[in-house]
Amino acid sequence: MTIAVTTPTGNVGRHLLRLVVQAGERPRVLVRDPERLDEAARGFVDAVATDQLDTESVVRATAGVEAVHWIVPPSGLDDPLEGYRRATDALLAAVRENGIRRVVFQSSSGAERRHGAGEIDGLAATEVALDDAGVDVTHLRCGYFFSNLLFDLDSLKAGTIATAFDVDAPMPWVAPEDIAAVAAVRLLDRSWSGRHVQAVHGPEDLSFRDVAAIVGDAVGRPIDVVQLGDDDVRATLTAAGMTPAQVEALVGMTAGIRDGYTPENPRDYTTTTPTTLAGWVPANLVPLLR
Incomplete structure (x- = not known):
């Protein structure tokens, strides 16, 4: 079986790549820049420079592939949302032309709302398109990533975590x-068919106030929670140079x-x-806050 793995340098993809290799497979790695691939992994994979927004590039990269893990970068x-549309078009063409x-x-989570x-x-539209294509598909409906905290390092260093979610x-x-x-198990299992939805929720539900307490305990100092309004977020993202569509995509999410x-x-x-947040934070977040 040839398995294709996308975004192999990302927060999920790099872990998935190792698991697939450890299972005895030699995956096809679709990566924008093969030079960014972990040097230790290069002898165990076939890396193909791929633009996931370009149909010809994706079709060429997935020739002979039986299963693919698709993350839209x-x-x-x-x-x-235009990026999601283009990536979806490329994936559907690859499924059709290469018989994936x-x-x-x-x-x-939230993709089931559709709008x-x-x-x-954008993820919801990809789900619908894959369902309509009749391909055997598992949609992983993921919760809020621990790694999203890595986007807030400056704020956390200053002792706060700010969010527009209800804290x-x-x-x-x-x-x-x-x-x-979870993705590795689905990719490696040849027995399933049809459409499946697999939620991935982590070990427990946490509020941002819970998260602040966990991070504070790990770093040895209190972390305050700041409640933002949507307009506060709009103003911050606009000041950072984001386009109106980029801003509304994040606020709306x-x-x-x-x-x-x-x-x-x-x-x-x-x-x-x-994996608990209390176990993840010391290894992945605390060293970046020192």
């Missing part, structure tokens, strides 16, 4: 490596999984993964 386009049998698609969740709407509302938080483990939202997939044995 940040496009950098003025309109993020199975797709494990990294989606998100009204900002950037997540007291618990929601699923998950380690990227746990998402990779938060609002879409904040305001009256309950995940379609409940927390249960199948959606709960083991």
